[in-house]
Amino acid sequence: MATKTAAQKRAQAKEAYDAFMASCPSRQLLDRISDKWVALILAALGGESPSMRYSELSRRLAGVSQKMLTQTLRSLERDGLITRTVTPTVPVTVTYELTDLGLSLHQLMYGIKEWAEAHMDEVLTNRDNYDTQHA
Amino acid sequence: MATKTAAQKRAQAKEAYDAFMASCPSRQLLDRISDKWVALILAALGGESPSMRYSELSRRLAGVSQKMLTQTLRSLERDGLITRTVTPTVPVTVTYELTDLGLSLHQLMYGIKEWAEAHMDEVLTNRDNYDTQHA
DNA sequence: CAGAATCCTTCACGATACTG
DNA sequence: CAGTATCGTGAAGGATTCTG
Numbered sequence: 524m525a526t527k528t529a530a531q532k533r534a535q536a537k538e539a540y541d542a543f544m545a546s547c548p549s550r551q552l553l554d555r556i557s558d559k560w561v562a563l564i565l566a567a568l569g570g571e572s573p574s575m576r577y578s579e580l581s582r583r584l585a586g587v588s589q590k591m592l593t594q595t596l597r598s599l600e601r602d603g604l605i606t607r608t609v610t611p612t613v614p615v616t617v618t619y620e621l622t623d624l625g626l627s628l629h630q631l632m633y634g635i636k637e638w639a640e641a642h643m644d645e646v647l648t649n650r651d652n653y654d655t656q657h658a
Numbered sequence: 659m660a661t662k663t664a665a666q667k668r669a670q671a672k673e674a675y676d677a678f679m680a681s682c683p684s685r686q687l688l689d690r691i692s693d694k695w696v697a698l699i700l701a702a703l704g705g706e707s708p709s710m711r712y713s714e715l716s717r718r719l720a721g722v723s724q725k726m727l728t729q730t731l732r733s734l735e736r737d738g739l740i741t742r743t744v745t746p747t748v749p750v751t752v753t754y755e756l757t758d759l760g761l762s763l764h765q766l767m768y769g770i771k772e773w774a775e776a777h778m779d780e781v782l783t784n785r786d787n788y789d790t791q792h793a
Numbered sequence: 794c795a796g797a798a799t800c801c802t803t804c805a806c807g808a809t810a811c812t813g
Numbered sequence: 814c815a816g817t818a819t820c821g822t823g824a825a826g827g828a829t830t831c832t833g
Contacts, residue, residue, distance in 0.1 A: 552774035552781060559692045577815050588807050593816065603784030614814040615813085624780060631773055634766050639687035645759060646687060649738030712795050723827055728796060749794040750833080 555602070560587060560595040562632055565621070568605060569629035574620040604628060690737070695722060695730040697767055700756070703740060704764035709755040739763060 555561065567583045568575060575583070581592055596619060599605045604625035610616040621629060690696065702718045703710060710718070716727055731754060734740045739760035745751040756764060 552778055553697055553771065554694050556770060556774065557692050557694045557697050559689050562688055562692050581815095589816075590808090591806065594806095601785055601788040602781045603788075609815095612814095615816090617815060624777060624784075627777075628770075628773060631766070631769050634769065635691060635763075636688065638763060638766055639691065642759060642762075643687055646737045649759075650736055653736040653738075716795095724796070725828090726826065729826090744795095747794090750796095752795060 555598065556628070558595070560584075560591055561599065562635075563587075564592075564595055564599065565604070565625065565629045565632050566636060568619060568621045569626065569633065574608075574618045577617050577619070580619065599625070690733065691763070693730070695719075695726055696734065697770075698722075699727075699730055699734065700739070700760065700764045700767050701771060703754060703756045704761065704768065709743075709753045712752050712754070715754065734760070 563584050564580065567580060572579070577592075577596075580596075581587065581589065584592065596605065596607070600607050600619075603622055606620050606622055608618045608620070610618070698719050699715065702715060707714075712727075712731075715731075716722065716724065719727065731740065731742070735742050735754075738757055741755050741757055743753045743755070745753070
């Protein structure tokens, strides 16, 4: 078939786009990192307590559903950013801890967090100005 | 009414949670920053070209819908991270540029991007190991 | 060119219930 | 305690059409 339907062209454009993105190695990880639960878990685990139990994390990130918590923890474990350790007590004890790789990312994330805290007021002021000017 | 329904308790718990989160100033900004389009726009604008037109951005971030692009640009402008300049040519020309505030965040984001590129292989290896061990 | 407005889909996420 | 499994929904986001 020489001619292509609009749907086919769209499909190909999508593929070409994906291929292009795949050639940009940072993109995949960037998408994964750009997740608020990832940021919060990394922040929690990089804090004062080197390792935390599931229930501790659950409390620390108050508001997270266990589904999202488990899901995010799994993906972080899969990527080698955290370790999951099961201690066969009764009931079972599970602890999570940053790997060296995870720690290195935590450092950077911490910078972002600091930036947010440092410039929060400035941003709020900017928003007020914008809103009044576009009222 | 002295007693509360489960729905009411949930609503209150949600408010309490929101209040708690509001007391953490970094949280709001963190959520906004933890967005892949934000990261990509900041990366694009912080690159070689100091200012970019709407269409340039649209091409550079191939795959982004104009809805998401416009929406994200607006919020960044509102927060004072970028400026929007309209030049009344025919047709109209609109350029976007990082503010000093936006530039400071860009620096940090750039670190994250570099991290992602540097550790991409390691992460992919970790994923393979995880997948084979959990096959 | 640079959007605004609308419709429509999907899927991310929360709520709930169950288990080793 | 630390999850897994299932279901239902709302809201994010894409496609499309229209405009100054």
